[in-house]
Amino acid sequence: MQEERRLAVLRAIVEDYVSTEEPVGSKALVERHGLGVSPATVRNDMAALEDEGYIMQPHTSAGRVPTDKGYRLFVDRLTTVKPMSAAEKRAIATFLEGAVDLDDVVSRSVRMLSQLTRQVAMVQYPTLSRSTVRHIELVALTPSRLLVVLILSTGRVEQRVVDLATELTDLDLSDLRTRLNSAAAGPVIADAVEALRACVPPVDGATTAAVVEVLVDAMVDHRSDERIAVGGAANLARYGDSFDSAVRPLLEALEEHVVLLKLLGEASTGGLVSVTIGTEGPYEELSATSIVTTGYGPRDEAVATLGIVGPTRMDYPGTMAAVRAVARYVSRILDEA
Amino acid sequence: MQEERRLAVLRAIVEDYVSTEEPVGSKALVERHGLGVSPATVRNDMAALEDEGYIMQPHTSAGRVPTDKGYRLFVDRLTTVKPMSAAEKRAIATFLEGAVDLDDVVSRSVRMLSQLTRQVAMVQYPTLSRSTVRHIELVALTPSRLLVVLILSTGRVEQRVVDLATELTDLDLSDLRTRLNSAAAGPVIADAVEALRACVPPVDGATTAAVVEVLVDAMVDHRSDERIAVGGAANLARYGDSFDSAVRPLLEALEEHVVLLKLLGEASTGGLVSVTIGTEGPYEELSATSIVTTGYGPRDEAVATLGIVGPTRMDYPGTMAAVRAVARYVSRILDEA
């Protein structure tokens, strides 16, 4: 069928353009790929593909370049999963397993991901709201000054200092500690907040209330929810041309973690790898970049998102495989912890 | 004196070149600055300055550009401190005071510094080795699994999980906690390590020993010592020309925190602002960049270093003032904590 060949042509154009970074012409196409037709035929197909908006030419009489719509079709229908090699899998696993704490897991993931994809990688810290409280620890710095340490199931530790109106004895302290822990340990953050508030005694609860407020603050603190690690910015240097159009805005976006979180959040859909291409994304300035993300988390619950950003002209199959693989292994690590 | 005017010419060249980014010629010089002499005179001075290696011309018959040696002289002898405005000071103070914990202090400092200088900013986390232990907390996750939390005077929290061969009762636990705290709390890390090791009981000390080892590990862990925050990479986009020669290697260096730590460490000299210009630095690839750093820490002890990297062609007086100001305010914040 002609229709089928057209898709083959589109695929060939995408693959060639991704590897050569140059508009691809009809002649080069038939040479490099084994389509058994003449350049003229391909030209006809190209004209049709252009009419339908899948490809375009940067200027008259130059080769064709995929449009966002073209990439979209390629990703949705023309891509065959390209599994990681056994060696790569092993490398990922052993590297991630060397991590000593949550920070380390995240930073290693970012590094791994950026190396595998040769793109800028982002890993969101596991969100507080979907994790549970493992333990609350109170440390008296002075009799009226308390260090509150909140330990979460994801391994994250939040700490706050609170000044009290009254002085606490050791006994008070351990009593309070017990009460707080039995109230908060176990349930999801949102429920734990309720439970904590409920355990403030009706009379003379000022001190407890102060501590509880700090805890709640730490639990719901959006600043923590919004933490994100970024790495591989050096890969931006490979962009070569299109510096102004792609690198500059991206560099600026990387500083604004809020923007990145929106990019990550925008797409996260279940266990699948999500791809946002060029203008499909929410930011005008990033119209030359694509985002590949997926969720991760212990026990197959996605508590956070990780992914990469790169030029629309990227190796989608390879990138998607890498993102999926890293997410899988990070989830496994979190399972064990 | 001629000598005096020559220095004035050098200063003028540096200032003009920094602001225009273009080689500066004799005519433009006398116009823009109020030196009361003719272009010809300035040309003679320039020739002399070039002989002495303070300036150079990129190609015959173009304007002059300062050499590293020229910048060095400028920084050492021709720079007058340019104090921050009251408004700037206030902005720094209030922004930094909003921080809730150490991580936040550091990340705010980086952001502040990069905004003030419009350069890439780096802030090293306070080093463990020069800080003291404030508290050690033990939490039994299960009877034979212990979460060890180490709280340091700088506000940093390190946490480790340790699996024990034996099971611990609550009594054992609080006993151990007391012993460890009395041994380690107070002295500098290096001494605390000794004290901890000394308090392992000679017989049946296996459990204690295990915990102590984890603590010591956390204390001396170089990974923690080497933490550093980087920000303002978007400012690299302003480099304009000289992308390959300056931005690319810098972007790569930013990924390698080891490199940055070396840059920060290379110079830190007491309370003064240190400036490393171009080839004075340890890295060939960074020969087009300068580093401006200074130490900071509570009570005027420098426990860590912060600073910026930027093109050799930068506003040294302004940058130095900003670096010093931020260091001063961060130190003050750490004092209070």
Add this chain to the structure above:
DNA sequence: CATTGGCACTCATCAACAACGAGTGCCAAG
């Protein structure tokens, strides 16, 4: 009706070249 070879046409890229001008070095006079 899809495919193909032929062919005229477009247009970005590159090299050669000339005009321009900013900036210099040098020299002789003040």
Add this chain to the structure above:
DNA sequence: CTTGGCACTCGTTGTTGATGAGTGCCAATG
């Protein structure tokens, strides 16, 4: 030591023409 004058250098800019990759269209073919 300073200054005006002057010839010289050389990077920059704009023009022009040749080159060639690539296209679109058309008529011929299976």
